[in-house]
Amino acid sequence: MSLFLVNRYLGEEDDGSTLKESRSQALLAKLQQKAKERQKKSLTEQTEHQHEEQTELQDVKKKRKADEDSVQEPQRNKKRKSKVVALHSSDADNHDEPAEEKQKKKKGANEKQKKKKKDKSGSSAEVVSNTPVSGGDAPEDTVGEEQAETEKDSPKQSSQKTSAPTGFTVLGGFESKPVQKVHRVLPQWLAEPDVIHRDIKSNLVPICDISGLSAQLLKKLHNNGIEHFFPVQAEVIPAILESAQQGLLIGRGGYKPRDICVSAPTGSGKTLSFVIPVIQVLMERAVCEVRALAVLPTKELAQQVYKVFTSYAEGTALKVVMLAGQKSFATEQASLSDYRGGVRRSVADIVVATPGRLVDHINKNSGLCLEQLRFLIIDEADRMIDSMHQSWLSQVVNAVYGSGSGSDAMSMFRRTEPAYITAASLSPPQMPLQKLLFSATLTQNPEKLQQLCLHQPRLFSSIHSHSNTTAAAPTHKQDRFDFPQGLTEYYVPCTLSKKPLLILHFILRMKLSPVLCFTNSRDTAHRLYLLVQLFGGIQVAEFSSRLSPGERKKTLKSFEQGKIQLLISTDAAARGIDISGVKCVVNYDAPQYIRTYIHRVGRTARAGKAGLAFTFLLRVQEKNFLQMVVDAGSPGIQKQMVKPENLRSLEVRYEQTLQELADVIKDEKR
Numbered sequence: 001m002s003l004f005l006v007n008r009y010l011g012e013e014d015d016g017s018t019l020k021e022s023r024s025q026a027l028l029a030k031l032q033q034k035a036k037e038r039q040k041k042s043l044t045e046q047t048e049h050q051h052e053e054q055t056e057l058q059d060v061k062k063k064r065k066a067d068e069d070s071v072q073e074p075q076r077n078k079k080r081k082s083k084v085v086a087l088h089s090s091d092a093d094n095h096d097e098p099a100e101e102k103q104k105k106k107k108g109a110n111e112k113q114k115k116k117k118k119d120k121s122g123s124s125a126e127v128v129s130n131t132p133v134s135g136g137d138a139p140e141d142t143v144g145e146e147q148a149e150t151e152k153d154s155p156k157q158s159s160q161k162t163s164a165p166t167g168f169t170v171l172g173g174f175e176s177k178p179v180q181k182v183h184r185v186l187p188q189w190l191a192e193p194d195v196i197h198r199d200i201k202s203n204l205v206p207i208c209d210i211s212g213l214s215a216q217l218l219k220k221l222h223n224n225g226i227e228h229f230f231p232v233q234a235e236v237i238p239a240i241l242e243s244a245q246q247g248l249l250i251g252r253g254g255y256k257p258r259d260i261c262v263s264a265p266t267g268s269g270k271t272l273s274f275v276i277p278v279i280q281v282l283m284e285r286a287v288c289e290v291r292a293l294a295v296l297p298t299k300e301l302a303q304q305v306y307k308v309f310t311s312y313a314e315g316t317a318l319k320v321v322m323l324a325g326q327k328s329f330a331t332e333q334a335s336l337s338d339y340r341g342g343v344r345r346s347v348a349d350i351v352v353a354t355p356g357r358l359v360d361h362i363n364k365n366s367g368l369c370l371e372q373l374r375f376l377i378i379d380e381a382d383r384m385i386d387s388m389h390q391s392w393l394s395q396v397v398n399a400v401y402g403s404g405s406g407s408d409a410m411s412m413f414r415r416t417e418p419a420y421i422t423a424a425s426l427s428p429p430q431m432p433l434q435k436l437l438f439s440a441t442l443t444q445n446p447e448k449l450q451q452l453c454l455h456q457p458r459l460f461s462s463i464h465s466h467s468n469t470t471a472a473a474p475t476h477k478q479d480r481f482d483f484p485q486g487l488t489e490y491y492v493p494c495t496l497s498k499k500p501l502l503i504l505h506f507i508l509r510m511k512l513s514p515v516l517c518f519t520n521s522r523d524t525a526h527r528l529y530l531l532v533q534l535f536g537g538i539q540v541a542e543f544s545s546r547l548s549p550g551e552r553k554k555t556l557k558s559f560e561q562g563k564i565q566l567l568i569s570t571d572a573a574a575r576g577i578d579i580s581g582v583k584c585v586v587n588y589d590a591p592q593y594i595r596t597y598i599h600r601v602g603r604t605a606r607a608g609k610a611g612l613a614f615t616f617l618l619r620v621q622e623k624n625f626l627q628m629v630v631d632a633g634s635p636g637i638q639k640q641m642v643k644p645e646n647l648r649s650l651e652v653r654y655e656q657t658l659q660e661l662a663d664v665i666k667d668e669k670r
């Protein structure tokens with residue numbers, strides 16, 4: 001005999017499907033019976049409630065009539081009418097619903113009603129609003145009366161209401177409404193800029209017509225072959241000079257000077273428009289401090305601007321320093337300050353820097369003191385905004401206002417970062433930091449510009465105000481820009497395999513050199529360079545991050561001197577690089593972005609001269625690329641076909657070169 005009996009659940013007994021079936025049938029029968037009982041119950045409840053509701057409704061009606069008699073308030077009447085019509089229409093809505101749905105709604109409403117009664121909190125108005133939902137059985141005479149009244153008042157309205165079953169404005173309904181176009185509204189300073197003439201040649205201003213420039217500077221300009229200012233210079237130089245008319249400490253009328261933004265085409269002379277006034281203002285300084293800082297995105301550009309600054313600072317007491325990593329950190333550090341009598345003193349007035357190297361000097365406390373900074377120049381500003389993730393600007397601002405928090409509270413020149421302008425914030429006067437922004441493709445996106453924390457900015461632009469507001473109308477997707485007047489744009493339909501032949505044809509047959517040719521990657525640039533070199537007969541060089549900064553500098557110099565017929569480059573040379581004598585730009589690879597296109601083609605047709613730009617386009621690229629260029633405001637891009645027979649004479653040699661190239665690349669990889 002067993003002491004314990006252990007019962008275990010062993011899952012469904014597998015005694016055949018018949019048992020399972022009989023069980024499920026029994027379950028189904030049970031459920032059906034329950035449902036029937038529920039239906040019956042609800043029907044009886046319903047009739048009871050309908051009766052109750054009718055009596056309640058009549059009460060409400062009586063009460064309301066009494067109210068109406070006493071207070072003849074038309075506004076209230078209107079509300080009630082619409083309510084009743086709405087109730088009626090919601091009832092009409094219900095006709096379309098399936099019977100089951102109706103039943104459910106009725107039941108739900110009944111339950112609600114019950115609850116309300118229990119709580120004794122339901123107002124008469126609530127009862128009215130609930131009534132039709134509970135079955136659409138509102139007393140016919142009430143609705144009919146109200147509807148008749150409404151019809152009398154406004155037949156049009158009533159017809160609308162009968163045709164549209166819903167009297168309510170359905171929130172979140174499914175009615176399709178035409179989507180309203182969102183029109184771009186620019187802040188006034190962006191929408192209405194100070195206009196710069198586009199045509200350089202016919203709007204030259206003699207240098208002596210600009211007041212405020214010293215005889216020394218005028219002489220310097222003259223010596224450099226500049227007798228006239230370009231339109232952008234004629235507008236911007238006086239504006240910067242005016243902002244510093246009262247000295248470095250305060251702006252016009254004692255106010256902080258406005259920041260200045262300049263959007264003018266490539267090659268229009270933006271560099272001199274900040275170099276000349278900054279030199280002019282700083283020439284009169286007594287103590288050497290870093291008062292101007294120009295930030296540029298690449299070493300090459302920094303080098304170029306540094307050259308212009310040094311050229312115009314020559315013969316003055318001003319010292320220009322470059323922090324772009326061209327020299328060692330220690331050498332750069334030594335050029336910033338020295339020790340005299342145990343005190344560190346600045347020996348730099350103007351600093352030209354790349355953002356990375358600049359931040360290095362700020363963080364490593366290398367002797368770069370920005371506490372007396374008056375001008376912050378941001379060239380290629382749109383590109384610099386894109387590199388804002390490096391937080392270089394906030395580091396510069398911290399370096400400018402860093403010691404204003406009280407370490408030297410007695411100092412008259414103590415600086416605090418300006419917040420809102422109040423009488424208190426303007427006193428005592430402090431050296432203002434004025435930002436000067438320059439670009440050929442300055443963004444009109446206020447959100448992006450906001451990152452620069454501009455103070456009452458003033459925009460100088462060659463894009464006219466009317467086009468600023470309507471410009472984006474066709475697409476609303478991209479900004480519009482100005483193209484140099486002397487530029488003629490072409491696109492060349494081609495296939496991938498014909499591209500190298502085309503470039504050879506341009507130089508050997510069309511004699512278009514010197515050509516600056518852009519590719520989208522440094523590998524493409526390198527292969528094309530090798531191919532052209534192997535083909536022979538063309539002075540060719542490449543320019544990309546494959547080369548050291550020193551090699552790049554040399555290459556640019558040789559190109560400028562005319563020793564190179566074809567310079568194949570990545571976008572490293574697309575922005576700002578000023579190489580005189582570039583007759584032709586070729587986009588071997590079509591650029592992806594309009595800004596890249598504008599800067600690339602802007603390496604020719606500079607300073608009012610003529611220039612050609614060709615873009616090789618594959619069939620699949622044509623539509624989108626041409627649309628992008630037209631939307632950006634290009635005056636027109638023409639089609640240039642190159643007949644296959646024109647390339648035939650080059651083909652045999654080209655095929656041989658391809659084989660040689662394969663070997664060279666193999667060797668390189670090894």
Ligand SMILES: Nc1ncnc2c1ncn2[C@@H]1O[C@H](COP(=O)(O)OP(=O)(O)OP(=O)(O)O)[C@@H](O)[C@H]1O
Binds near residue numbers: 225227230266606
């Ligand atoms: N007033 C002038 N007279 C003659 N040449 C000038 C004058 N101003 C500038 N230039 C020349 O025009 C060329 C283009 O100037 P700059 O490089 O300043 O153009 P940019 O507007 O900065 O172009 P990008 O947008 O491509 O940087 C330079 O070679 C410069 O020496």
